[in-house]
Amino acid sequence: MNKLFFLLFFIFLGCNDSNKTGKEINKIEWNINENYNYRKFGKLKLSEYNFFIGKLKNLIPGDNVLPYSLISPFFSDYTEKKRFIYLPNDSIIRYNQTEILEFPLGSIIIKNFIYPKSLTPYESDIIVETRLLINNEDGWKALPYIWNEEQSEAFLDISGRERSLTLNVHGTFNYIIPSMVQCKSCHEKNGKIYPIGPTARQLNSKYNYSEGEKNQLEKLREISWIDSLPENIPQIVDYMNSLVNIDKRARAYLDINCSYCHREVGSAKNAGLDLTLDSKNDFTLGLYKSPVAAGKGSGGLLYDIYPGNPDKSILVYRMESKDHSIMMPEVGRRLIHLEGIELIKKWIESLE
Numbered sequence: 001m002n003k004l005f006f007l008l009f010f011i012f013l014g015c016n017d018s019n020k021t022g023k024e025i026n027k028i029e030w031n032i033n034e035n036y037n038y039r040k041f042g043k044l045k046l047s048e049y050n051f052f053i054g055k056l057k058n059l060i061p062g063d064n065v066l067p068y069s070l071i072s073p074f075f076s077d078y079t080e081k082k083r084f085i086y087l088p089n090d091s092i093i094r095y096n097q098t099e100i101l102e103f104p105l106g107s108i109i110i111k112n113f114i115y116p117k118s119l120t121p122y123e124s125d126i127i128v129e130t131r132l133l134i135n136n137e138d139g140w141k142a143l144p145y146i147w148n149e150e151q152s153e154a155f156l157d158i159s160g161r162e163r164s165l166t167l168n169v170h171g172t173f174n175y176i177i178p179s180m181v182q183c184k185s186c187h188e189k190n191g192k193i194y195p196i197g198p199t200a201r202q203l204n205s206k207y208n209y210s211e212g213e214k215n216q217l218e219k220l221r222e223i224s225w226i227d228s229l230p231e232n233i234p235q236i237v238d239y240m241n242s243l244v245n246i247d248k249r250a251r252a253y254l255d256i257n258c259s260y261c262h263r264e265v266g267s268a269k270n271a272g273l274d275l276t277l278d279s280k281n282d283f284t285l286g287l288y289k290s291p292v293a294a295g296k297g298s299g300g301l302l303y304d305i306y307p308g309n310p311d312k313s314i315l316v317y318r319m320e321s322k323d324h325s326i327m328m329p330e331v332g333r334r335l336i337h338l339e340g341i342e343l344i345k346k347w348i349e350s351l352e
Contacts, residue, residue, distance in 0.1 A: 046153065066223070072238055085109060128165070173335060217233060237252050290303060
């Protein structure tokens with residue numbers, strides 16, 4: 001009897017340990033509340049926008065859709081991202097030297113969050129979510145779409161959710177798909193929603209289009225999607241490029257991963273930090289700066305950045321935490337960005 005019990009017990013464990021085989025992922029069910037008007041926010045299915053041709057999961061851009069990439073992308077739990085811009089007919093993007101390019105009404109920025117099979121024990125790539133930023137009469141609107149298990153469709157879900165996933169190096173964790181409200185917390189500037197990534201300095205690089213490699217800004221001009229380009233266009237560095245100056249790499253990292261909140265017009269402006277690439281003041285950058293509100297988030301440390309001593313810097317303490325009341329960024333990650341922390345630590349060590 002005891003032998004039979006243990007045999008059944010271990011069979012039960014094996015049947016429920018699907019993450020170890022990598023052949024199954026927890027199933028995503030999408031249930032519409034029939035009494036709720038989801039369409040007041042946007043289309044119910046990603047396919048309804050007609051951004052892509054052929055099978056949706058192949059993400060092959062259709063008419064008026066152009067792929068793009070960022071030199072220094074935002075960290076999102078080691079996802080890879082495939083980005084696209086949809087531009088309505090007879091529309092034009094206005095160039096901006098320092099801020100986000102000025103997109104016309106009707107523009108849609110499309111960002112797909114993907115785990116390639118090389119990072120997981122699963123048998124194929126996984127598109128977890130697609131986030132849309134839609135520019136309409138009331139300003140930019142953020143909409144999250146969740147992909148089904150079959151990878152055939154993504155569905156609008158304004159409330160957000162978590163999905164259990166397994167990565168080869170980092171193990172099993174709950175990936176966070178943000179709600180519509182949480183999207184606003186990162187994209188807020190002067191109380192309104194704005195895109196974060198597509199600046200001139202981030203797009204000033206080559207992209208391998210279907211017809212060949214070309215500078216992304218030049219491509220926009222070639223297809224008459226942008227009004228004009230100046231002779232001297234700024235360019236951010238790739239923070240993962242170890243051959244680049246450590247200060248430039250660290251500043252690029254803070255600019256894309258932190259400054260959307262920590263800037264004069266960001267949602268965390270009361271903290272007094274300016275982590276944008278253009279910040280010239282060492283104090284507002286955090287050097288020897290005490291936190292505005294002491295508490296659990298400071299870890300009992302004195303300065304946001306303690307030059308020469310990363311272990312006494314609040315910035316590093318919060319980057320290394322997984323505690324929701326401590327971690328930075330507050331939204332959009334469950335894993336620790338090991339490479340990012342290593343970079344920032346080396347940078348702080350280099351400061352005097």
